[in-house]
Amino acid sequence: MTSAYTALEKRFRRLSLLGEAVGMLQWDMSVMMPPASAGARSEQIAALKLLSHELMTDPVVSEHLDQAEETNGLNDWQIANLRRMRRRWLHTVAVPPDLIEATTHAATASETVWRTARPENDFPAILPHLQKLLSLVREVAVAKSEAFGLPVYEAMMDLYEPDATTAMVDDLFDDYTKFLPGFLEKVLHRQKTHPDPKLPKGPFPVHQQEKLCRRLAETVGFDFKCGRLDTTFHPFSGGVPEDSRITTRYDEDDFTSAIMGVMHETGHAMYERGRPKAWRYQPVGETPGLGMHESQSLIVEMQASRSRPFVTWAAPVMRSAFSGEGEAWSAENLYRWTTRVTRGLIRVEADEVTYPAHVILRYRLERAMIKGDLAPADLPGAWNEGMRALLNVVPPDNQNGCLQDIHWYDGAWGYFPTYTLGAMAAAQLFASAKEADP
């Protein structure tokens, strides 16, 4: 008797399609929609999300989950799918609707203020919003913690990285913290034995960059017959497996930033495209966590596209794309440029070696804030102290410090660890692949 389970599959299929429709409306909002039309679009998205919420919180779902879990005769795939359904359901019902609404409003207000506070380096302006949002986010986490029977921070991480524990993350991050200083010294020392790499001199016209990005994305496997590349200020990967929508932005002085962005989003898109077709529209067919998703973008961007064989192949392609001349276009120089390591201040510009330090800092600070051990007012000081300890650099201001990332100001707490979990998985997968097929 699997009818409860079958009803659940049907409902989750519908929820998945509703989610895809919302995703498409959001893609359009970021890529195509005139900004002045945002109000009307929000109404559409809110209506679809409310429908989803009602479909998920319908009392029959709870009954079906209970019945299905007591059913004998489900196969392993169905059991795994059912487990994911239960978890999704729990994430939705664990939090009272008015708390969700209050958090959403606080996040929107906070994000709006952050968008001007960051360029204006104005931490005091965002502080009250951060305090309010943190307290709501903590309430949400406490509610989920009770529903899941998990520690508060793990209940937050669970939304992004199911089953991740702080014990596991601490192990990895503490290990890296010990490893980094000596290794970084060694890397920087060795870098000095070579001439400094040079970025070829621009300007690099956008249409030439775009053509090159398309060629490179296609080379590693992006299929433009069922995908698009567009331009946005914040690059992302959206769409569905059959219709990949990736974006990038172009810097006329540095073509490598658009290329690496496109390679990153191409990795995300190819992973989505590779999801099993027979598992489509069911929770178990989706990514097990953002760390795994990120590993697939980083395996393309950080492992493959910065490998010596790739850069050796790509250097003349890049040179001819811009009719470049001179030593800066040599494979050797471009390889050194794209793999150079620096003690930087900004996470999104960080190299493979120092990136985890940026993440570890955020992970420790957000845990402390959630626990109440660190007050938001003390964040700038703690940030700068952490940067000094981890990378031996101190930001000159908060714009280059604790104001740089949107996550905390947008309500995405517990998200940061997935970046480094993904980077580690990517490095391990790539190393294994090379070992298996040198």
Next chain:
Amino acid sequence: MTSAYTALEKRFRRLSLLGEAVGMLQWDMSVMMPPASAGARSEQIAALKLLSHELMTDPVVSEHLDQAEETNGLNDWQIANLRRMRRRWLHTVAVPPDLIEATTHAATASETVWRTARPENDFPAILPHLQKLLSLVREVAVAKSEAFGLPVYEAMMDLYEPDATTAMVDDLFDDYTKFLPGFLEKVLHRQKTHPDPKLPKGPFPVHQQEKLCRRLAETVGFDFKCGRLDTTFHPFSGGVPEDSRITTRYDEDDFTSAIMGVMHETGHAMYERGRPKAWRYQPVGETPGLGMHESQSLIVEMQASRSRPFVTWAAPVMRSAFSGEGEAWSAENLYRWTTRVTRGLIRVEADEVTYPAHVILRYRLERAMIKGDLAPADLPGAWNEGMRALLNVVPPDNQNGCLQDIHWYDGAWGYFPTYTLGAMAAAQLFASAKEADP
């Protein structure tokens, strides 16, 4: 006690937002989506449409409609809104779900065959599909006819032009049929007293055409701060009042076709944008019928943009857009070119004088087919005979005859009259406006 009515407003607001989301997915499908991704998109659209259908056919809607209609104390606006709700609901529940599904499938199959049958001039290939679709469309119309208490053809028209009667349409069309031959002779005779107008010689590069189209659309009132102009093979106007999405196509040999297309869609978009904000998301705030909608596109395209004052202003703008030289760019020549009248074969290329004849032909033929007085197999002969009688021209083949329009092959029966109802309303509104403010 207005709670039943209030519940209906809430539900129809939600239905309206779901419809907007579907519209956006369709816009993207026509304008942005790679064609290979159509399968995934259809699933998304089908899921949203099924949700809409369930929201409308929920038994509580019927109860609320009954209760609201017995409520005293509704104001005129609410009563009008309620009337529209009842009609929408009737259109949905009048037809059994399996008949809707069969009709949708037959229409999709027929349209697919039509897409190759038209260019290949292959009426026999489409005939069985037309027969099948006609019989299903008639079944739908009979079901609606019973639900509405209307004659069968009026029940079909009601979807596009509520409250239109065949008596009213016959009056107008018979009158025009009598008026046309003499008037057309007079117009053609008078045209001959002037030199033939000439289209300036191209090619006209697409990017220059697009820039010009944007300028002209803005001049008559299109607001690009909350709207877009894109390129599609079949031009249309989509989006929502706060986010107009119009499209056109460009002919490198004839820039006037893109311009007039853009002016037409601009009229549609401005009408939508002008809908009362306080009536947003409610049925009574939407257009009362497609004839009225079309009148607003035609008042811009046919009345304003082809007026002598407009062309006099626009001629030098057009000339400078393409750095044109010579007499063909004079306002006098361009005015004669854009207002020239011909006995043509193709509806979408027809001028203001002969356009109604194309519509009258289709109206009479589709009524005869619905009634059973004309068999689809006899359509080509009846078409050619009708063209001879109305415009004194006979198509050399079915591609230029009964295969030219998508409507019948796509299931849109009862739609054609709205074009001419709109054209007549546009002419009357423009004449009144000129009279009121010469």
